[in-house]
Amino acid sequence: MDTVDLKPIIEALIFVSESPVGAEQLAEALDVGKAVVVPLLRQLCSDYATEKRGIVLEETAGGFQFRTRPEYAEWVRRLSRNKPFRFSRAALETLAIIAYRQPIIRAEIEYLRGVDSGGVLKTLLDKRLVRILGKKDVPGRPMIYGTSRDFLELFGLKDLSGLPTLKEFNELALEAASTVDETS
Amino acid sequence: MDTVDLKPIIEALIFVSESPVGAEQLAEALDVGKAVVVPLLRQLCSDYATEKRGIVLEETAGGFQFRTRPEYAEWVRRLSRNKPFRFSRAALETLAIIAYRQPIIRAEIEYLRGVDSGGVLKTLLDKRLVRILGKKDVPGRPMIYGTSRDFLELFGLKDLSGLPTLKEFNELALEAASTVDETS
């Protein structure tokens, strides 16, 4: 194989690797000697360093790795701050229980989840996905929770009747269990 | 800020993102108008396309993402020791029907395929390739399905208009779609 063509392949290989890639590893994958790979790696490093680019190829202890230019750290931070809010499993579970069982008090949520849910509940209240509907007329007067307009908006629902029924889901799940893995 | 300097920053921002980054997102992070970002994105795309590189910048699922060149797939797999995955015909058929006919309910999918499709549907929902769009206003209020952003990203489509054109048949296709041999 012509060595000229190996450079972009090396670039691609390092690019998709989560951890740094060593010259030996590359040589093995490409079925060439390490002596072929090393000069190409040097070339790639200097290509990235000389052209004014957002990414640099760095040699670390474990091998070679692409990194963003350190001076762009602030921009990277700004982008990641705008990342959409990610649901934790706990948040999603709690939200689901509230959505389907509202009006509901905290004790009922915790009974269903089997774990304390105060923290998640607070997060959901903070994110305005859940709201307090009132207080229940039982000793202790616990708060009653329900979902908000923001919740409907987030999930693209007109109203709560748009929630998929559990029955329909159970049917799908049942059939999925009886079929062999479909997509692998 | 001088716009000349924004290009490498955009490159860095797309590089660190796990999912495709939209022009709006970039504009917001960079505190400039979308009109500033778009031509730079186009330039970056063509830079990567014209130079012989291992990576290309693709527009997919409403954003931009760096991807390795398709012709290097074998090398990437060799390095990561991943076996190529394949979709079952059932999954692909169901996905195709949903993609071209959305919004669609399960009964329609099953009429078109001629077989029960609950199991495949569940798998596609689990893989986040299909999502629930809502409920249909007919007796029984069945769920309506459509494809997701992940679907667009997986198949490298900009949006649904990027789907391969659907061929209309009045007779049997000459080059009949693979039958017996291609099943997995």
Next chain:
Amino acid sequence: MPYDIKIDNFEGPLDLLLHLIRKNEMNICDIPIAEITRQYLAIIDAMQSLNLDIAGEFLLMASTLVHIKSRMLLPQSEDDVSEEDEEDPRAELVRRLLEYQKYKEAATDLDLLPILGREVFARKFSSPELAALEEDEFQAVGLYDLVEALRGLIRNVPEASYHDVTFEQLSVTDRINQIMSQLAGKESISFAELFSPSPSRHEVVVSFLAMLELVKLRMLRLLQSVRFGTIWLFPAVSGEHQDGLDFDEDALGYG
């Protein structure tokens, strides 16, 4: 002979019918229904004689075919059929077959696209640049989280260990001084570091009260990188950090 056909190789009855029509080079718009029904049933019979499970859809199609065949045999009556209803009994089946073929082709076309993770690869992992960022970014801790951490600690204290440690009672003031000296010169310490390897219940409670007192005096900040994660104690060096405290009364309601 159609008998060597394996039903498993077909996605369903429509797929099988398409195959038979193509194999016999039949005209799809004028399917010889008697012949195709015969071949279809022969396959089903062969499968059944091998005791193979046949999905209900295949049997349903068999009965549809037989039904169409019988309707084809009936003489057309001019009286009881209006003109619009006078459709070829095969029409719906033909439509379905053509429609199915369309999506079958579309499925093949989809499969030809460069698929992410199969032909093309992206960085589907969190970049180290971002991972470093997330560690830096602490969310202010509410009282609730604090109480949770306390509860966790108390739960870990074995019953027996706090019965016989009554002689060494620590006061809150002592503990405040200890914490401040533990923090001296450090950027932060974790909540767990405050305690001896197996703290008594008393020690935990006193430490907790001391910590609250320090927070109230704005001498200490409590931060957490993720909810339910480790709580970190930071010495509050200047007034600028006071906003970081998340001490609304509401939080108490969850304790």
